[in-house]
Amino acid sequence: MSGTDADVIDALVGITPGSSLDAIRARRPEARAHAQATYQALFVPKDPGNVSASERFAVGAFVAGLHGATAVVAAYAARLASSSAPAALKEAVDTAVKKARTHGPYGSYTSGPLSREDTPGPVYRMEASTRRALGPRLAAAFEHAHMLVFHPRDAVPAALQALLDAGWTTTDIVTLSQIVAFLSFQIRVVTGLRTLAGRA
Amino acid sequence: MSDSILKTPEHTVPTAFTRAQLDWLPWLEPLAVDAMTPRHLASLVDAARVKSPYFRLLARDPDALEARTRTDKDIFYNPEGGLPRAERELAAAATSRFNGCLYCASVHARHAATYSKREDDVQRLLDAGVTADLGERWNAIVAASVALTATPSVFGPEHVERLRRAGLDDLAISDVLHAAAFFNWANRLMLSLGEPASV
Numbered sequence: 001m002s003g004t005d006a007d008v009i010d011a012l013v014g015i016t017p018g019s020s021l022d023a024i025r026a027r028r029p030e031a032r033a034h035a036q037a038t039y040q041a042l043f044v045p046k047d048p049g050n051v052s053a054s055e056r057f058a059v060g061a062f063v064a065g066l067h068g069a070t071a072v073v074a075a076y077a078a079r080l081a082s083s084s085a086p087a088a089l090k091e092a093v094d095t096a097v098k099k100a101r102t103h104g105p106y107g108s109y110t111s112g113p114l115s116r117e118d119t120p121g122p123v124y125r126m127e128a129s130t131r132r133a134l135g136p137r138l139a140a141a142f143e144h145a146h147m148l149v150f151h152p153r154d155a156v157p158a159a160l161q162a163l164l165d166a167g168w169t170t171t172d173i174v175t176l177s178q179i180v181a182f183l184s185f186q187i188r189v190v191t192g193l194r195t196l197a198g199r200a
Numbered sequence: 201m202s203d204s205i206l207k208t209p210e211h212t213v214p215t216a217f218t219r220a221q222l223d224w225l226p227w228l229e230p231l232a233v234d235a236m237t238p239r240h241l242a243s244l245v246d247a248a249r250v251k252s253p254y255f256r257l258l259a260r261d262p263d264a265l266e267a268r269t270r271t272d273k274d275i276f277y278n279p280e281g282g283l284p285r286a287e288r289e290l291a292a293a294a295t296s297r298f299n300g301c302l303y304c305a306s307v308h309a310r311h312a313a314t315y316s317k318r319e320d321d322v323q324r325l326l327d328a329g330v331t332a333d334l335g336e337r338w339n340a341i342v343a344a345s346v347a348l349t350a351t352p353s354v355f356g357p358e359h360v361e362r363l364r365r366a367g368l369d370d371l372a373i374s375d376v377l378h379a380a381a382f383f384n385w386a387n388r389l390m391l392s393l394g395e396p397a398s399v
Contacts (some may be wrong), residue, residue, distance in 0.1 A: 024374045030274035034267045041263035060203060068352040104351040105299050112215025117300075117329070148388045149351055153300030153393035157205045157227045169203050170228045171260040175360060177389055178264045184351075185385035191353045192377030196360055196370060 007032070008039050009186060012071050013193045021197050035186065042179050043079070050172050054085040055138060056179060062142055065097030072187050092133035096142055100124045104150030120187055121151055140166030141176055148180045156178045167195045202229040202244045211397035214302050217326035219309045219319075222302065226394040230256035245269045257393060268385070283368065283375035286315035287341055291321065291379035292386075294342040295349050298330050301387040303396040308383070339367040344373075345380035 007015075009032075015021045043056050050159045057080035064072040080090055106121035124146035131139040140163050147154060162175050208225040230253040231240060241250065243262030246269075249255040258265040276288050283291075289312035296305035305326060313322040324332040330346045333339065340362045347357040355377075363373045 020370065024371050027371055028274050028278055028378070030278070031271050034270040034274070037267035038264060038271060041261070041267050047264065050224040066351065097343070097347075105349070107300060108214050109300065110213050112298075114215060114217075148392055152388045152391040160227055161205050164203055164205070172230060174258060174393075175264065177392060178258070178261055178268070181385045181388035182264070182268070184388055185381045188348050188353060188355075188381035188384055189378060192355055193374070193380065194350055195355055195357060196373055196377070197355070 007036050009035055009189055009193070012075060012190045013197065014199065015193070019197075021193055024031040030053055031045075035189065036180075038182050039186065040086070042175065042182055049175065050169060051175050053083040054089065055078065055141070056124060057083050058085065058138055059141055059145055059176065059179050061093045062096055062100075063092075063145055063149060064187060066101055066146065067187045069102065069187045069191060072183075072190060088133050089138075093128050095166060096130050097124055097129070099126065100142070100146050105152065107151035109153065118161070123147070123151075123154075124170070131170070136166045138170065140168065144176070145151055147178045149184065163185075204229075208259060208395065208397075214396055214398045217297060217302055217305050217309070219313060219323065219326065220305045221307060221310075221399055222277075223397040223399045224254055224303050224390065224394050225397050226253045226257050228257055228277065231259050232256075243357055245273075254390070254394065258389070262308055270380060272386075273342050275375070282371040284315070286312055287338075287372075288379045289315060289376055290322075290338060290341055291345045291376050292383045293325060294330055294345040295380045295383035297325060298346050299384070299387040299391070301383075303390050304383060304387050306396075311340075312362050337366040340368075341374075341376055344376050344381075346362050348377060348380045357367075 060076035061080045064076045106119035108118040241257045245265040289308050292308035313319045321334045344359040
């Protein structure tokens with residue numbers, strides 16, 4: 001996966017020029033171009049602000065790992081490795097993925113008629129050794145990302161306070177939330193199109 | 201103080217899925233209108249969105265917001281073939297119902313009902329959930345959206361086959377996938393950066 005040039009979804013699905021999926025994506029040219037533009041805005045931003053490339057790709061590799069999306073995991077792990085992240089960080093991401101994987105969506109509703117649909121599930125709190133390897137900012141980001149991936153209806157203001165306490169500013173939290181939410185889209189487009197092409 | 205949690209004004213929290221208009225209250229500080237640069241304003245794409253605290257909060261990362269919005273518009277509004285608008289909205293509503301996003305479900309259930317004129321079926325989706333019987337074509341669209349929304353995804357060739365049997369061509373199936381995938385993006389932002397309020 002190239003940082004800035006090749007279309008990431010095309011690359012991960014294996015779409016070649018002139019193929020039937022190439023023609024289908026060409027019918028929604030703005031969606032195709034701007035899914036890629038979102039990738040660039042979030043992973044190779046013109047103005048990275050306070051969120052480093054290593055942080056962006058570490059969250060990317062973690063979120064892809066939680067989805068069990070093999071091709072996507074490899075792509076984000078490769079970008080993490082080339083973002084000057086230490087090897088220990090890559091190992092900590094892999095450890096966190098193994099411990100954190102589960103099945104979603106689950107969670108609870110505000111007390112009322114929907115409470116009968118409440119579905120219990122784990123709240124991810126990582127082990128001390130992983131927390132040390134990731135550092136406080138990424139540790140908080142991963143715990144938040146796990147909630148967003150598997151049980152977003154459990155979101156509460158206290159989850160954002162945990163990010164603020166770990167040093168994420170309001171603007172950083174918007175970027176982090178977009179990274180996790182966008183990947184939830186990108187990974188599903190890749191999964192869906194691979195299945196449509198008969199190569200799931 | 202922009203880096204603190206906002207205290208929401210007193211409000212009524214909706215406790216059921218609804219097609220009624222809901223409000224959305226941010227937990228983090230949106231940009232103040234008079235603090236927005238031309239880049240922030242352009243990232244809204246639609247100038248009227250300056251009234252929305254949700255979009256003024258997302259405008260803190262303007263490049264991501266603008267690209268998000270242009271992706272959204274093409275998936276849902278591009279009229280060139282593929283899935284009818286009503287059924288793109290159905291996929292969005294089903295995804296939101298399954299993830300538990302009352303705000304997103306309210307907006308897109310309204311759109312699905314408006315464009316399909318099938319208010320009762322849309323309401324059944326909201327009331328009974330994603331296993332409601334809405335007729336085979338809609339059932340196939342809802343089942344595909346839900347399978348793709350599960351984490352990890354359980355979307356498989358059987359969903360593609362069922363959509364084809366229901367009369368969808370590959371562009372229409374791609375539209376289902378994109379509508380469901382997009383609402384996995386939107387639901388997570390709406391659910392985690394603020395909360396719905398009854399109006």
